[in-house]
Amino acid sequence: APILLKDYQPTPYLIEKVDLDFRLNPTHTTVRSKLTVRRREGAAATAAIELDGDDLKLDGVCVDDIPLAEEEYTATPDRLMIPAPAAERFELTIDTSLDPSKNTQLMGLYVSSGTFCTQCEAEGFRRITYFYDRPDVLAPYTTRMTANKKAYPVLLGNGNLVESGDVTGTDEHYAVWHDPHPKPSYLFALVAGNLAHISTDYTTSSGSPVKLNIYVEHGNETRADWAMDSLVRSMRWDEQVFGREYDLDVFNVVAISDFNMGAMENKGLNIFNDKYILADPDTASDADYAGIESVVAHEYFHNWTGNRITCRDWFQLCLKEGLTVFRDQEFSADERSRPVKRIADVQRLKAAQFPEDGGPLAHPVRPEQYKEINNFYTATIYEKGAELVRMIKTLLGERGFRKGMDLYFERHDGEAATIEDFIKSFEDATGTDLRHFMLWYSQAGTPTVTAEATYDAQAQTLTLTLSQETRPTPNQPQKKPLVIPIRFGLVAANGKDVGYSKVEGATVNADVLLLNEAQQTVVFHGISEKPVPSLLREFSAPVNLRSNLSLDDQLFLMGRDSDPFNRWQAAQTVATRLLISRSRGENLPQEASFIDALGEIAADTCLDTAFRALALQLPSEADLAREIGENVDPDAIGRAHEDLRAAIGQRLYGYLRDLYVELAPKDSRFDPGASAAGVRALRNRLLGYLAASGEAEGHGLVKAHFDSANNMTDRLSALVLLDHLNLPGKTEALAAFEARHKTDHLAMDKWFTVQATCPAPGTLARVKELTNHPAFSWTNPNRVRSVVGAFCAGNQRQFNAPDGSGYDYLAETTLQIDGKNPQLAARILNSFRSWRSLEAGRQEKAKAALKSILDSGQELSTDTKDIAERCLQ
Ligand code: ARG
Numbered sequence: 001a002p003i004l005l006k007d008y009q010p011t012p013y014l015i016e017k018v019d020l021d022f023r024l025n026p027t028h029t030t031v032r033s034k035l036t037v038r039r040r041e042g043a044a045a046t047a048a049i050e051l052d053g054d055d056l057k058l059d060g061v062c063v064d065d066i067p068l069a070e071e072e073y074t075a076t077p078d079r080l081m082i083p084a085p086a087a088e089r090f091e092l093t094i095d096t097s098l099d100p101s102k103n104t105q106l107m108g109l110y111v112s113s114g115t116f117c118t119q120c121e122a123e124g125f126r127r128i129t130y131f132y133d134r135p136d137v138l139a140p141y142t143t144r145m146t147a148n149k150k151a152y153p154v155l156l157g158n159g160n161l162v163e164s165g166d167v168t169g170t171d172e173h174y175a176v177w178h179d180p181h182p183k184p185s186y187l188f189a190l191v192a193g194n195l196a197h198i199s200t201d202y203t204t205s206s207g208s209p210v211k212l213n214i215y216v217e218h219g220n221e222t223r224a225d226w227a228m229d230s231l232v233r234s235m236r237w238d239e240q241v242f243g244r245e246y247d248l249d250v251f252n253v254v255a256i257s258d259f260n261m262g263a264m265e266n267k268g269l270n271i272f273n274d275k276y277i278l279a280d281p282d283t284a285s286d287a288d289y290a291g292i293e294s295v296v297a298h299e300y301f302h303n304w305t306g307n308r309i310t311c312r313d314w315f316q317l318c319l320k321e322g323l324t325v326f327r328d329q330e331f332s333a334d335e336r337s338r339p340v341k342r343i344a345d346v347q348r349l350k351a352a353q354f355p356e357d358g359g360p361l362a363h364p365v366r367p368e369q370y371k372e373i374n375n376f377y378t379a380t381i382y383e384k385g386a387e388l389v390r391m392i393k394t395l396l397g398e399r400g401f402r403k404g405m406d407l408y409f410e411r412h413d414g415e416a417a418t419i420e421d422f423i424k425s426f427e428d429a430t431g432t433d434l435r436h437f438m439l440w441y442s443q444a445g446t447p448t449v450t451a452e453a454t455y456d457a458q459a460q461t462l463t464l465t466l467s468q469e470t471r472p473t474p475n476q477p478q479k480k481p482l483v484i485p486i487r488f489g490l491v492a493a494n495g496k497d498v499g500y501s502k503v504e505g506a507t508v509n510a511d512v513l514l515l516n517e518a519q520q521t522v523v524f525h526g527i528s529e530k531p532v533p534s535l536l537r538e539f540s541a542p543v544n545l546r547s548n549l550s551l552d553d554q555l556f557l558m559g560r561d562s563d564p565f566n567r568w569q570a571a572q573t574v575a576t577r578l579l580i581s582r583s584r585g586e587n588l589p590q591e592a593s594f595i596d597a598l599g600e601i602a603a604d605t606c607l608d609t610a611f612r613a614l615a616l617q618l619p620s621e622a623d624l625a626r627e628i629g630e631n632v633d634p635d636a637i638g639r640a641h642e643d644l645r646a647a648i649g650q651r652l653y654g655y656l657r658d659l660y661v662e663l664a665p666k667d668s669r670f671d672p673g674a675s676a677a678g679v680r681a682l683r684n685r686l687l688g689y690l691a692a693s694g695e696a697e698g699h700g701l702v703k704a705h706f707d708s709a710n711n712m713t714d715r716l717s718a719l720v721l722l723d724h725l726n727l728p729g730k731t732e733a734l735a736a737f738e739a740r741h742k743t744d745h746l747a748m749d750k751w752f753t754v755q756a757t758c759p760a761p762g763t764l765a766r767v768k769e770l771t772n773h774p775a776f777s778w779t780n781p782n783r784v785r786s787v788v789g790a791f792c793a794g795n796q797r798q799f800n801a802p803d804g805s806g807y808d809y810l811a812e813t814t815l816q817i818d819g820k821n822p823q824l825a826a827r828i829l830n831s832f833r834s835w836r837s838l839e840a841g842r843q844e845k846a847k848a849a850l851k852s853i854l855d856s857g858q859e860l861s862t863d864t865k866d867i868a869e870r871c872l873q
């Protein structure tokens with residue numbers, strides 16, 4: 001049965017203090033947990049204490065140091081219950097034993113490349129010891145670890161180190177860590193291993209010294225420098241922008257190679273997928289550098305939004321995740337280019353969240369039920385959750401937003417809070433009524449906003465007829481109108497926004513119009529020339545916008561809008577229309593003007609180079625499938641895409657080539673910063689069109705680009721073109737890349753992904769071969785994602801092959817992985833989320849593959865079963 005938000009009940013007992021003692025051994029670790037337990041005020045004296053477990057082996061249980069008799073408790077691998085604890089306050093001692101070496105789920109305590117590490121969010125702590133493994137039970141923790149000194153010289157825990165030393169007469173040593181900040185169990189962590197580290201001394205704005213350490217495998221020290229740099233900048237930024245300081249003597253970060261997710265914000269001891277720590281020019285692309293910066297920031301920012309203030313229950317997950325994503329997005333926007341960051345974030349939202357919201361896995365930003373919480377670490381909770389915070393800021397303005405945040409921190413520090421608490425802080429701090437806004441948290445689905453503009457020259461009015469509609473989603477057949485902030489401008493022929501004397505039909509604050517009904521007619525008066533409305537500037541709300549603007553109007557905005565986001569959006573809108581028409585066999589007459597407009601942007605040195613690179617990027621095949629929405633034929637889309645790229649390459653060939661040559665780096669020094677990365681991005685985009693042109697010279701340039709690359713970004717861009725366009729030199733380049741990087745797993749992941757995403761037939765066979773490559777491993781999530789995940793989520797044409805072979809492969813692979821790592825299996829299975837929008841033949845094959853998972857006879861994890869069932873619903 002699902003768990004329901006409305007069933008929330010506090011526990012009858014509180015945990016005042018947690019004392020843990022680990023004796024670490026890869027195959028036999030023992031854990032002694034001493035809990036100071038107190039009955040909650042108002043709870044019945046007869047209330048049982050009922051603790052969560054998962055796959056646990058109990059070795060003994062004592063109350064106030066006296067072992068309980070068998071009839072005084074019940075214990076199963078997933079529950080420990082003491083029906084009637086005698087006292088109001090007592091000490092409960094629980095002994096369990098574990099085999100971390102056999103923990104392939106990567107939840108709880110496990111071993112990764114010989115290092116002990118933990119992952120407890122969401123429900124992993126119960127795989128270590130019996131506990132109230134839920135986010136609203138907060139306590140200070142003390143962790144003692146004992147381990148072999150030679151094999152595990154580094155022993156790390158939450159909080160500050162209070163004691164360490166050798167265990168006399170043995171080859172063991174120990175460490176004791178104390179975390180004074182009350183926290184829920186999901187923030188517990190420990191690490192023990194033979195690791196190297198880099199350190200920096202940081203002083204907070206109020207003068208407290210903090211030691212920052214990043215731990216990596218020996219030999220990888222210099223590859224952690226960028227992560228350290230990112231950490232220091234994040235800490236400073238949070239002080240300056242949110243007034244938040246760090247609160248312990250030490251902040252430790254550890255890079256681990258087997259990790260289900262990106263990273264984890266454990267108090268004072270962040271644990272990372274090594275992909276988000278390790279970087280050097282030879283093995284990391286610019287996207288990797290940007291990813292490291294944002295994930296390091298994200299986990300650090302959780303210290304206040306997640307740790308100091310945590311969630312009452314997992315339904316409130318977006319309270320910490322949406323807010324923290326918003327914070328890391330703002331950080332990157334300040335560190336880099338704000339418009340470029342906004343475009344990248346919207347691309348990601350549309351690519352990951354819109355399909356989720358439009359398919360069988362749709363759920364509200366605050367769900368009301370779940371069967372498996374791990375399946376709710378989704379783009380909706382994270383990315384759409386961040387958009388809701390951004391809209392609050394748009395509604396309240398910069399100052400109002402900051403006041404609300406300050407009040408939230410002041411009121412709820414040390415607590416487990418709810419979305420209501422969060423919203424109330426903004427209401428109380430600014431005197432704004434946000435009741436209507438709350439609907440964004442409970443109503444799933446992406447609204448479509450339709451806008452029609454008519455200009456009346458006689459009356460000098462511009463009338464905008466706006467309407468909104470949200471299609472039904474699972475369990476929500478009927479939708480209500482939301483409050484949608486639409487940032488806008490009315491653009492005159494000279495590119496400037498025109499003013500107006502008055503507006504009727506909607507509340508307009510500065511450049512933000514509020515749409516809060518199903519339909520509204522908004523009239524702007526005093527407009528003397530016909531403007532082109534630029535709507536949803538900066539993507540001010542997570543909606544689909546449909547307007548009656550002509551292609552010529554869109555081309556005008558693409559060239560002239562003062563909002564860079566909408567310039568980019570207009571280019572996307574035009575390209576989308578051209579591509580969809582092409583996929584239906586028609587060529588629109590505006591294509592030539594569009595291509596020329598791209599050429600102008602390419603060469604416009606007043607624009608940020610990274611922006612130019614983005615504006616030159618066509619919507620992806622997946623974007624087009626989403627826009628088409630039903631009866632999708634991925635092959636027709638793929639052909640249209642190839643053809644338009646070729647047309648661009650041919651029409652602008654000489655021009656783009658000259659620009660490509662002009663942008664060549666002047667010296668060989670590598671700079672990972674945003675502006676140097678922007679030049680590489682633009683140059684590689686140009687190269688893509690030169691390659692697509694079919695010109696032999698262009699093909700030669702690609703091979704030369706590959707051969708002369710002195711960094712991963714350039715090498716990888718060229719490799720993708722060589723492989724995906726099957727250009728001369730492809731085989732040699734793949735071999736050269738493999739030879740160069742064969743011992744580096746993260747670089748080899750890129751080599752895998754390039755091949756798994758090749759749109760040509762035969763790729764599935766290649767994918768199967770790649771899983772036999774010595775660098776591949778079925779137990780490492782990064783490897784699986786780089787081959788299987790990349791193929792299923794990143795190869796529209798071949799995953800959706802009309803014979804259903806891609807679907808069958810995903811079904812088989814899911815079953816194969818599910819027995820070992822359910823989270824990973826359920827995650828890759830998400831690639832079925834849009835199956836209903838395909839044409840009938842593919843739908844049938846996809847449905848059969850999904851059914852085959854449920855009918856396989858294999859016992860399924862709750863994770864995989866939940867996704868398969870919801871996809872089929
Ligand atoms: N809180 C982590 C982050 O976003 C994600 C951890 C998710 N882990 C999981 N097993 N579902 O930073």
Ligand code: ZN
Nearest residue numbers: 298302321324
């Ligand atoms: Zn997070």
